[in-house]
Every structure is written in C-alpha cells, then in structure tokens.
Amino acid sequence: MISLFFERSEQAIAELDRKYGAAVRRTVSNILPDRADVEECVNDAYLAVWNTVPPNSPDPMISYVCRIARNIAVNRYHSNSAEKRGGNYSVALDELKECIPSGVSVESAYDAKELTEAINRFLAGISKDDRVLFVRRYWYADPVNKIAADTGSNPDRISVRLFRIREKLRKKLKKEGLIV
Amino acid sequence: MNRKLLSKAVSDIDDRFIVEAYNHRSEGTYDVPERIAHMKPKRVITFFLAAVLVLALGITAYAEGWISPIFHRMQSIFVIPDGTEGVSPQYASDLENRLDLYSQAEQYMNENKPEPETVTLPEFDNSSLTLSERFYNGEVLMLGIDLNAAEPEMIAGYEPDEKLLEKIKYVAFFHDVNGDDDLDTLLENGMTREIYDDYLEKRTDYAKEFDFRHQSAIFLDWMLKNELSAEKYEEAWALLRKTGHICAVKSVIYIGDHITMDDGTDIGPTGQQNMDSSDPAAHSGNIFIEANELPDAAKNLGELNIRLSLKKMRIYYYMELGGPARFYSELIGEEVLPFTVQNSIK
Structure with a gap:
C-alpha cells in the first residue's frame, strides 16, 4: 500500500479505505457523535x-x-460543542482523570510528554490483556459495552477491570513522583 | 487537570500498543478469562513425554516453551517499544536485562530439567501446588508454580455473630471508617457528571429498583451477580428484601508475598504474575514469582532453601439496604512449604 502512495496512484486512498476504513471510522465515531x-x-x-x-x-x-x-477528531471534539455534550469519549477521558487527582496539573506540553512516557512505561509493564483493554478504552475510546461484547464478557466486569487498571496506573504515577 | 493535554498525553502512546490493541479489535478474539469457580480441567503431559514428542516432531523444546512454559511466556509479556520515543534509555535497558534473565532461566530449565515437586493439602480443600520451574543464579530467584487452588462458591446469606459483624462494619469497601462513597457526595467533591451518570446507568435492575447510590454497594451487587448462579443471586436478593441486609462469604487460597529462608530471613520483595489470568482476583493457574532484591544472606549460595507460604483467607462482604458495602478479611489457614533451589552457576 505504501508503494501506491509513493507512486501517487489514485488507488492509494481507495486501498487505504478498503483496508483500514472500518477501524478508522470506528475510532473517530467513538469520539465524535455526529456522523457528518x-x-x-x-x-x-x-x-x-x-x-x-x-x-x-x-x-x-x-x-x-x-x-x-x-488527533483530528480529538481537536474537533475540543474545539466545537461536542465536549459540552458529553458522550463516550468524554466519559473515557473523565475515567482517566480519576488517576490524576485534582490539585495536580498537567498544564504544559512538557508535562503531557512526561505523562506519555509514564503511561508507556506503565503499559510496557502490565499484562497484554490489561494493556489491550486500556488502549481500547482510552485510546480507541471503544465503549465498554462494545469491548464486553467483543470479548464475551459483561460490561460490569469490564468496568471493574478498568477501574483496577486505573488504580495500578495511579499507583505507578505516584511511585514515579508524577502525582502526590 | 487540563483535559486537552491529558488527551494529548494519551494520544501519543507508543505505536506498538496501538497496533496490538487494533489486532484484538479486528479479530475480536481477545479472551477475557472467566472467573474460576471450579478447578480447571488439566491436560497432564509429563515433561519427559513432552520432550519425546517434541523431539519426534523435530521441534526444539526451547522454541516451543514445552519444558519451561512459564519462563518462556514471561519473555513475551513485556513489550519493549522500538526506539526510545516515550521510553527512557535506562528503562529500555532495564527491560532488556530483565528479558535476558528470563531467557537464562528458561535455558537453565531446558538443560537441567529439575523434577517438578507437588504438594497436596487436604486442609486446604485438597488444593495442590507444584513447583514446576525454578532458577537461582545467586542474585535473583525465579519460580514457576502451578497452583490448583480450590475455590468454593461464594455463599450469600451468612449471618455473622455480633462480634464479627462489628469487625465487618468497621471499614467501608472503598473508604476508611470516616469515608463516604455516596455518589452524590462524590459528585460534590469532584466526580464528573458523566461518571456519576455512568455509575447510575450501569447499576443492575435491582440496584436501580432500590436506588443504590453508594459506589461500594453498586460494586458488591455486581460482584454477587458475577459470582453467584442466577438462582442464588435471586435468593440473595430475596433475603436482602426480607431482612434489609446481606452478608456473603468467600474463601480464597493464594501464595503469600513473603518467602523466607530456613532461618526465617525474608528474601525481600517478591513480584507475582498470574500467567493464566490478568484478573487480579484470580489465584489459581500458572504463577510466576520473582525475587530480585535478595538480602546478602540469600546471595551466592550453592543452593537456596526457601519456604513458600500458602494462605487461606475468608472474606466477608456485607451491606444493608440504603448503605455502603463493607468487607472484612481474616486469615484462617497457613501452610509453609519448603523447597530447595540449586544455584544455576555453581
């Protein structure tokens, strides 16, 4: 597929859409509720x-x-009224905010980069099951019901597991001195 | 907390994690292990037979991890991201060293093939523990254990005596005695409306009927629904409606965190990893244990004599309609199991 882009072939986008369009649309629609x-x-x-x-x-x-x-979807989410209307991505973001208590701020791009590095270290050190669950929920913003349906589990159980993973992250961030 | 920057921080996680999760999304085969309510049926293959089969097939036991499956699997459990973006060089180096150690441990097992040792404990509902893999190089101790822990079903409807009830009611599920996990209180103290609404929405039908508003009560109800059969869950709720309270009891058997030497010296902090389940509540299965901060007394010995502790704990969960849920755990049994691990170098 890369070669199609390098050749500037008209088929490149069609091939990209064919192969990854479903995943891309699902990722974006998890963040933005409006179809348009x-x-x-x-x-x-x-x-x-x-x-x-x-x-x-x-x-x-x-x-x-x-x-x-x-990134495009998240920028639009923050810039238009999507954020105010709540929704799945908003809920996911708020769940993650629980890991970082109020009074501690991530206010600069540098802080965000440090946090990314800490999250990467955290993800590298947990089991694959937990890592996939975390990334599906907080990067892909997959709804809990969807994750449960895909994995043959139930939403309550997935919610409890996510809670425990967030607790592990919070402890990790505390141990690294990123939060008090 | 700046939501945009938190969002950015999450957005920039390493590519490998994104691809890994994508593969699971696409395939839809990501298998969340169900709670172990009974002992798993096991296919028993002796190490000798496994080696014969492997040789007959012309596949190296090392590559397949037949002889040392736990140490073998530990090498794939951690992900070292390519490059250093998002990961400090020191941390990447530490991970590399760790993986190298797991590889050495597997190699030791393949070359020496120490016999597995099994202990069955009638007092622990005939649970059994098998030390199947071991590695000690004078600095680090690693163990691969197959624990078949009996897990009797949770019993709902237990009536604790006054003394026990006093202990149980001392600590709330999520908070200490002075805490309050009422959702409205949490909302006032910073919980977002979205999470608040989510909790209320995700309550079971019964929890909604009785308008459970304590986080701990909502969780206990979920737990009862997951742990009990449908019939027992209905019985539990019938009792709760009738008496206004419910107490559920479960026993768990697990390997204690502390490993000691013969003379009682603690060998330092240990890490446990259940290889068969990432559910923190699961105790049975293949368990990897690592102790890499050995005290001087445990270092560079020709052999290390250790004592593992198998513990049995009883956990009581309790709630009254309209209030938070409580829990109390007590140790009701402990068995110390001695093992000897040879130094791989000496």
Whole structure:
C-alpha cells in the first residue's frame, strides 16, 4: 500500500479505505457523535496521509492513519460543542482523570510528554490483556459495552477491570513522583 | 487537570500498543478469562513425554516453551517499544536485562530439567501446588508454580455473630471508617457528571429498583451477580428484601508475598504474575514469582532453601439496604512449604 502512495496512484486512498476504513471510522465515531463530523474527519485524515506519504514511510500504516484520524477528531471534539455534550469519549477521558487527582496539573506540553512516557512505561509493564483493554478504552475510546461484547464478557466486569487498571496506573504515577 | 493535554498525553502512546490493541479489535478474539469457580480441567503431559514428542516432531523444546512454559511466556509479556520515543534509555535497558534473565532461566530449565515437586493439602480443600520451574543464579530467584487452588462458591446469606459483624462494619469497601462513597457526595467533591451518570446507568435492575447510590454497594451487587448462579443471586436478593441486609462469604487460597529462608530471613520483595489470568482476583493457574532484591544472606549460595507460604483467607462482604458495602478479611489457614533451589552457576 505504501508503494501506491509513493507512486501517487489514485488507488492509494481507495486501498487505504478498503483496508483500514472500518477501524478508522470506528475510532473517530467513538469520539465524535455526529456522523457528518465523522466523515469529514476521516476524509481529512486520508488527505493528511496523502500529503505526508511520502516523504514519511509509515510502518505500520494502521497506527499512522488511526493516530492522524484520532488527533483530528480529538481537536474537533475540543474545539466545537461536542465536549459540552458529553458522550463516550468524554466519559473515557473523565475515567482517566480519576488517576490524576485534582490539585495536580498537567498544564504544559512538557508535562503531557512526561505523562506519555509514564503511561508507556506503565503499559510496557502490565499484562497484554490489561494493556489491550486500556488502549481500547482510552485510546480507541471503544465503549465498554462494545469491548464486553467483543470479548464475551459483561460490561460490569469490564468496568471493574478498568477501574483496577486505573488504580495500578495511579499507583505507578505516584511511585514515579508524577502525582502526590 | 487540563483535559486537552491529558488527551494529548494519551494520544501519543507508543505505536506498538496501538497496533496490538487494533489486532484484538479486528479479530475480536481477545479472551477475557472467566472467573474460576471450579478447578480447571488439566491436560497432564509429563515433561519427559513432552520432550519425546517434541523431539519426534523435530521441534526444539526451547522454541516451543514445552519444558519451561512459564519462563518462556514471561519473555513475551513485556513489550519493549522500538526506539526510545516515550521510553527512557535506562528503562529500555532495564527491560532488556530483565528479558535476558528470563531467557537464562528458561535455558537453565531446558538443560537441567529439575523434577517438578507437588504438594497436596487436604486442609486446604485438597488444593495442590507444584513447583514446576525454578532458577537461582545467586542474585535473583525465579519460580514457576502451578497452583490448583480450590475455590468454593461464594455463599450469600451468612449471618455473622455480633462480634464479627462489628469487625465487618468497621471499614467501608472503598473508604476508611470516616469515608463516604455516596455518589452524590462524590459528585460534590469532584466526580464528573458523566461518571456519576455512568455509575447510575450501569447499576443492575435491582440496584436501580432500590436506588443504590453508594459506589461500594453498586460494586458488591455486581460482584454477587458475577459470582453467584442466577438462582442464588435471586435468593440473595430475596433475603436482602426480607431482612434489609446481606452478608456473603468467600474463601480464597493464594501464595503469600513473603518467602523466607530456613532461618526465617525474608528474601525481600517478591513480584507475582498470574500467567493464566490478568484478573487480579484470580489465584489459581500458572504463577510466576520473582525475587530480585535478595538480602546478602540469600546471595551466592550453592543452593537456596526457601519456604513458600500458602494462605487461606475468608472474606466477608456485607451491606444493608440504603448503605455502603463493607468487607472484612481474616486469615484462617497457613501452610509453609519448603523447597530447595540449586544455584544455576555453581
């Protein structure tokens, strides 16, 4: 697929959409409730991929395009009234905020980078099951019901497990001195 | 907390984690282990037979992890992200060293094939513990244990005596005695409306009927629904409606955190990893234990004589309609199991 982008082939976007369109749309629609917004973000993401490949040669492509789409969706979420209307992404973000108690601020880009590094270290040190659950909920913003349905579990059980993972993260951040 | 920057922090996590979760999303085969209510049926293959089969198939036991499955699997449990983005070089190096140690441990097992040792404990409902893998290089101790812990079903409807009830009611599920986990109080103290609404929405039908508003009560109700059969859950609720309270009891058997030497010296902090379940409440299965801060007395010995502690705990869960849920745990049994681990170097 990368070669199609490098060749500037008209098939490149079609192939990207065929292979990853479902995943990209699902990721974006987890964040933005409005269908029109979703399609717009997906199109913007594809355009961004077209404009940046080449010179970039992303591997794997899935994380590249999902990351672009997610960032576009999150920016739109923060900038328009989507944030005020709540929704699944808002709930997921608020769950994560529980890990970082009030009174401690992540106010600068540097702080955000430090937090990213801490989260990466945390994810590297937990089991694969827990890691997938965490990333599905807080990066892909998959609803709890969806995760439960995909995994043959029930939403209550998934919620309890997420709670415990967040507790582990909170303890980890505390141990690293990022929170008191 | 700045939501935008928190969002950014999460957005920038490493690619590997995103791809890993994507694969699970696409396949839909991510298997969340169900709670172990009974002993799992086990397919028993002796190490000798496994080695014969493996040789007959022309596949190295090392590659397949037949001989040392726990140490083998530990090498795939941690992810070292490519490059250093988001991970400090020191931490990446520490992870590399750790993985190398697991590899050495597996190699030791493959070359020496120490016999597994099994202990069955009638007093612990015939639970059994098998030390199947072990590694000690003078600095670090690693154990691979197969624990078949009997897990009797949770019993709802237990009536504790006054003295026990006093102990149980001392501590609330999530908070100490002075805490308050009423959702309205939590909302006033910073819980967002979305999470508040989510808790209320996710209550079971019965919890909604009785308008449970304590976080702990909502959790206990979920636990009862997950742990009890449908029939027992209904019986529990019938009792709760009738008497206004419910007490549920369960026993758990687990390997204690502290490992000592023969003379009682603690060998330092240990980490346990259940290889078969990431559910923190699961106690049975293949368990990996690592002690890498050994005291001087435990270092560089020709062999290390250790004592594992198997513990049986009884946990009481209690709530009254309209109030928070409480829990109280008490140790009701402990068995000390001695093992000897040879130094892999000496």
